[in-house]
Amino acid sequence: MAIDQHGDAVLEGVSIRSLPKVSLHDHLDGALRPETIIELAGEAGIEVPEEDPDDLADWFAEKSDSGSLVEYLKTFDLTTSVMQSREALTRVAREFVEDLAADGVIYGEVRWAPEQHLQGALTLDEAVEAVQEGIEEGEDAAAADGVDIRVGQLITAMRHTDRSPEIAKLAVRWRTRGAVGFDIAGPEDGFPPSRHRKAFDYLAAKFFPTTVHAGEAAGLDSIRSALIDGRALRLGHGVRLAEDLEIVSREGEEVFVQFGDLARWVRDREIPLELSPSSNLQTGAIARWGETMEDHPFDLLYQLGFAVTVNVDNRTMSATSLTRELALLASTFDYTLDDLEEFQLNAAAGAFLPVEEREELIELIGEGFAQ
Structure with a gap:
């Protein structure tokens, strides 16, 4: 299967980009357009390693392809540095939604850590408000173009800091105004979910859903802690x-x-896995099995009945899109449209939405693939 310069490919006579998709694992500070980074950096007096958007895109891809999550995360120093004002956060969030809509996404969840965007004197609530404003602007712009998309915020705490209880309360405050869930992110190895048990206890008491980064840079104990703690x-x-x-x-x-x-518990409980194939290769998450897409255990997990979903993780760092990730998997493992539809149905079933809205999403996916 040939993947074109825009990341699209044709499978069974259908453009993968045209298919309805659900994006569950997509970081806001990992999804900036290179040209936006350059413009915002210029306004803020921040140096960038490359002045040309294409060259900057190549710089991100090269630096991110390190085989280490810690090294991979260093590229975020640049993206977060240009996201310290209300205007910048709103712009980045609006463009994020526009890019999702162009990728065929009909429902997305954007995760980001408000605590990393306070250098411009914003409060946590003001930062969340700025992002929500951008999301709604992006949704409105898509609607004006005849595209229906909805995006919810996953309010994230950094696992190597001590602000998770405060961030958990922030997430709950915004639950009726755009926040749909909570996450912890950042360096995984050495910073288990158990360190944030107080925040997770609070969220459980408030019946607020959580997704937890686990099983990327650390192994089974991290996953176990994500489920238990x-x-x-x-x-x-x-x-x-x-x-x-x-x-x-x-x-x-x-x-x-x-x-x-x-593994049996996760499989039998149908707990969704937010797999990000290209990113998993870049960070060394699949080093135990190899270094190529063919080595990724994605297909093994899928064939064994796990609720696998396909995600980009960070569009900028991985120079990718959800369309491209699906095309890569289809090309590598000879997947059909039925397989790609299954991945979207898994994601829709795992979305942090009321059951009625998940059912509506499932219907839209079925209709889109049937066409």
Whole structure:
């Protein structure tokens, strides 16, 4: 399958970009347009490593392809530095929604950490308000173009700081004004979800949903803590859950696998895995299995019945889109449109929406793929 310069490809005569999609794991500060970074940096007097948008895009992709989550995260120093004013946050959020709509996304959840955007004297609530304003502007712009899209905020706390209880309360304050869930992000190894048990206890008492980054830079203990301490309804990445699967034997194309208790729990409870194939390669999350897309345990998890979803993680750092990620998977594992539809249905079922709205989303996906 040929993937064009825009990341699109044709599968069974259908443009993948034209298909309705659900995006669950997409970071705001990892999704800036290079030209926007250059413009905002110029206004703020911030130096950029490249002045040309294409060259800056290449710089992000090169620096992010490090094999280390810690090194990967260093590229965010630049993006967050230009997102310190109300105007910048609103612009970035608006463009984020516009880019999702152009990618065929009909429902998305954008995760970002308000505590990282206070250098311009904004309060936490003012930062959230600025992002929400941008989201709504983006939704309105899409509607004017005849495109229906909805985007909710996943208010995120940084796992290596001590502000998670405060951020959890912030998320709950905004639950009827755009916030749909909570997350912790940042360096995973050495900063388990258990460090934020107070915040997760508060969120559980308020019946506020959580997704937790786990199983990316750290292994099974991190996933276990996300489920037990974080009460995670979804796993952010979760790719290293495959470490709890033992391939016992192979007979032709048939693989016999023994499940560990953790893997079986996640599979049987249909806890969605927010897999991000390109990002997982860049950060070394799949190093145990190899370094290419063919080595990614995505297909193993899918064939074993896990609720796999496909995500971009960070569009800028991975130079990708949801369309491109789906095209890469289809090309690598010979997936059909039925498979791609299954990934979207899994994501819709795991969305932090009321059940009636999830059912409506599922219907829209079914109709879109049927056409």
